[in-house]
Amino acid sequence: MRLYNTITEENKLSLNKPANSDMVYYSELNEWFTTNAFRSFSLKYVIDKCIHYKVGNKEYSVSSGSFMLACKQPHVKAFFDSRTVVKSICIDICPETVAEAFSIISQKEDYNFDNYQAKYFTYPEFFEAVCPAGTTSFAKKLDALVAAIKNGNTEELINKEWFFDLVEKIIYHEYGNYLALNGLHSVKLETRKELFNRLRAGKQFMDENFLTINEVTEISVASNLSEFHFFRSFKQAYGITPYQYLLNKRLELANELISTKNSSITDISLHCNFPDLFTFSKAYKRRYGISPSLARNT
Secondary structure, three states: OOOEEEEOOOOOOOOOOOOOOOEEEEEEEEEEEEOEOOOOEEEEEEEEOEEEEEEOOEEEEEEOOEEEEEOOOOOEEEEEEEEEEEEEEEEEEOHHHHHHHHHHHHOOOOOOHHHOOOOOOOOOOOOOEEEEHHHOOOHHHHHHHHHHHHHOOHHHHOOHHHHHHHHHHHHHHHHHHHHHHHHOOOOOHHHHHHHHHHHHHHHHHHHHHOOOOOOHHHHHHHHOOOHHHHHHHHHHHHOOOHHHHHHHHHHHHHHHHHHHOOOOHHHHHHHOOOOOHHHHHHHHHHHHOOOHHHHHHO
8 A cells, every 4th residue: 555645736736635544745845725734643844944834823834844743623724835845744644543552652551442542632632733853752753754755765664564653753752742731720722722832932942042041031931921920830731840840951961971071070060050069069969869970980
């Protein structure tokens, strides 16, 4: 069974794209418009330029190197109009496969085999979001797919097991987001989705700038939330305060640098934005159970 298709200007209106199927579509187009973008569970990955999606009243822009995930849902628009070619990959996955995988991975040993798909990963609980591909566990898989398309050997790469492996990686990537979304204390799902999208923006800002951030205010501005609202909601979603998250990021980097033995402990503490060696040593010992100097000598 063929699991790959190429979309061109010549066939973009005539190519049959069935719903609820496993299929990879690679496209090189100058313009495109559809109102059925999420006919299956989908991963939209943009290789070059930008594609816009409109879900309800909210618009998402997916630019080069980023992707968008969303469950099957009706009336989602996708569109672009470019002087130069827009290159992208759409990976459609059967929603039942995603639901089954999520249930099996997330359930305990005593889960109900006769009802394993109930209540899991159904729209709209798995919400749409745009993320940089390089931060995910399936980044290498997307890179390999792009290379296979370029070299013309997609048939050797794409099979049913390839889809199963991708689904598993997506589940692990999104499971934490699913738990975080449901940890937010808001009655309306749309409110939780909007709030969590802002928290994700703040979390990404921390991931990219954890060495230079000095105040939570900086993060809340990036999230478009008040400082208290960001602090409270981040703790609800992730079970950790923003300060603790930043501290963990700095300690993890410090631990990596200590193992290389290329810099002094003092230099590492300053590089990782600790105010002094004493504060760094205390935090490091609390996290890893030993002092930085002892860790270097082990």
